[in-house]
Amino acid sequence: MQSLAPSSTINIKSILRTPSPSPSPSLFRHHRLTFTVNSAARRFDSAPNTGSITNPAVPPSAPPPPAAPATPATGGVGKSRADWQSSCAILASKVVSQQQNTEKTGGADNITVVNGHKTLDLVPVEKIPKPLTITDLSPAPMHGSTLRVAYQGVPGAYSEAAAGKAYPDCEAIPCDQFEVAFQAVELWIADRAVLPVENSLGGSIHRNYDLLLRHRLHIVGEVQLPVHHCLLALPGVRKEFINRVISHPQALAQCELTLTKLGLTVTREAVDDTAGAAEFVSANKLRDTAAIASARAAELYNLNILADGIQDDSSNITRFVMLARDPIIPRTDRPFKTSIVFAHDKGTSVLFKVLSAFAFRNISLTKIESRPHRNRPIRLVDDANVGTAKHFEYMFYVDFEASMADVRAQNALAEVQEFTSFLRVLGSYPMDMTPWSPSRGD
Numbered sequence: 504m505q506s507l508a509p510s511s512t513i514n515i516k517s518i519l520r521t522p523s524p525s526p527s528p529s530l531f532r533h534h535r536l537t538f539t540v541n542s543a544a545r546r547f548d549s550a551p552n553t554g555s556i557t558n559p560a561v562p563p564s565a566p567p568p569p570a571a572p573a574t575p576a577t578g579g580v581g582k583s584r585a586d587w588q589s590s591c592a593i594l595a596s597k598v599v600s601q602q603q604n605t606e607k608t609g610g611a612d613n614i615t616v617v618n619g620h621k622t623l624d625l626v627p628v629e630k631i632p633k634p635l636t637i638t639d640l641s642p643a644p645m646h647g648s649t650l651r652v653a654y655q656g657v658p659g660a661y662s663e664a665a666a667g668k669a670y671p672d673c674e675a676i677p678c679d680q681f682e683v684a685f686q687a688v689e690l691w692i693a694d695r696a697v698l699p700v701e702n703s704l705g706g707s708i709h710r711n712y713d714l715l716l717r718h719r720l721h722i723v724g725e726v727q728l729p730v731h732h733c734l735l736a737l738p739g740v741r742k743e744f745i746n747r748v749i750s751h752p753q754a755l756a757q758c759e760l761t762l763t764k765l766g767l768t769v770t771r772e773a774v775d776d777t778a779g780a781a782e783f784v785s786a787n788k789l790r791d792t793a794a795i796a797s798a799r800a801a802e803l804y805n806l807n808i809l810a811d812g813i814q815d816d817s818s819n820i821t822r823f824v825m826l827a828r829d830p831i832i833p834r835t836d837r838p839f840k841t842s843i844v845f846a847h848d849k850g851t852s853v854l855f856k857v858l859s860a861f862a863f864r865n866i867s868l869t870k871i872e873s874r875p876h877r878n879r880p881i882r883l884v885d886d887a888n889v890g891t892a893k894h895f896e897y898m899f900y901v902d903f904e905a906s907m908a909d910v911r912a913q914n915a916l917a918e919v920q921e922f923t924s925f926l927r928v929l930g931s932y933p934m935d936m937t938p939w940s941p942s943r944g945d
């Protein structure tokens with residue numbers, strides 16, 4: 504994975520207004536994407552719920568990329584997939600013409616006719632383009648051959664490490680908010696986003712569940728990352744000097760007991776990400792503040808490691824999901840997981856009925872999460888319902904261990920749809936099966 508040095512920030516609006524049709528890759532290499540509300544961005548925020556099953560086995564037609572700036576040209580080949588395909592067609596027709604011409608002239612003449620025009624520089628026979636295969640038709644990077652992966656945070660964040668684990672040769676693009684990572688993919692600035700959804704100690708990262716519903720991206724994979732926290736401070740600073748510890752709220756929660764054991768019953772302050780906390784201590788030369796972050800963050804921001812492995816549990820794992828504009832085609836030849844979200848209007852025991860649709864088919868659930876329904880969070884009930892002052896409405900997120908290509912999953916979902924007023928498949932994707940051991944400092 505290519506690492507990115509942090510520096511000043513740019514915003515999506517300015518990227519979209521860049522007049523050049525091919526923004527330089529270095530633009531991204533040194534900047535962090537920030538959030539500026541613009542009309543394009545708002546369009547995605549308000550994506551309506553369909554209330555119907557979205558089947559990842561049937562990829563929706565991809566939206567056209569936005570204006571030219573977001574679709575850089577790569578060499579002589581066109582910018583979009585359509586350009587690229589028509590380039591292939593032109594090349595192919597050149598080859599045919601060349602062969603015909605060679606037959607006629609014995610190969611002496613290298614001028615030929617393509618689509619009625621005389622042209623030079625024929626494609627040599629040994630470079631005849633290969634026919635398209637099914638892999639050519641799967642979602643491909645739009646920025647040359649390097650996959651661009653958006654993550655929240657600055658270099659040194661665990662999310663950057665997760666992006667590298669998910670896509671080893673990717674170019675990781677730091678974003679200042681989760682929402683920006685979603686938008687970077689929607690606006691074709693990035694090809695994928697890798698975002699945390701739950702941690703073995705701290706629980707769910709609710710913000711990302713809410714954003715999954717508000718945006719139209721698909722879950723195409725998952726990675727589990729052992730998270731090994733360090734306590735970082737400026738060189739020369741000792742633990743006794745510290746009167747404040749800053750980090751991402753999840754990281755603070757994951758180290759709460761250990762901090763107390765270390766005698767650091769000091770102010771704890773939440774910031775956007777762990778590496779950002781390290782960068783802040785370093786940039787402001789704070790001698791009374793420590794950051795909880797990775798060993799890589801210590802290296803990047805020239806901090807010392809005061810304590811290593813300070814997470815309260817050595818098996819501290821964060822699960823990240825990989826998001827893309829298009830779903831992947833589900834398969835049955837390896838373990839798959841499917842994530843859905845649903846809501847129901849009325850009826851009794853709906854949740855029980857939904858869960859039993861999976862239980863009766865021996866499909867294991869790996870996660871269930873409820874979130875207050877954003878549009879109708881609280882409804883007051885009438886006086887007859889004495890004792891229940893308010894009625895909450897929820898969206899339920901469920902992960903189960905089966906592929907959408909598995910007939911059991913299809914039948915279960917058909918049944919779930921009968922009990923629910925809204926159902927969406929967020930993605931059907933290969934399970935991360937890598938065995939993990941207690942987190943190490945890597």
Ligand SMILES: O=C(O)C(=O)C[C@]1(C(=O)O)C=C[C@@H](O)C=C1
Binds near residue numbers: 663751754777
């Ligand atoms: O702050 C970071 O480094 C992140 O990547 C975010 C995050 C999170 O959101 O949970 C990721 C992994 C750790 O659990 C702590 C923080």
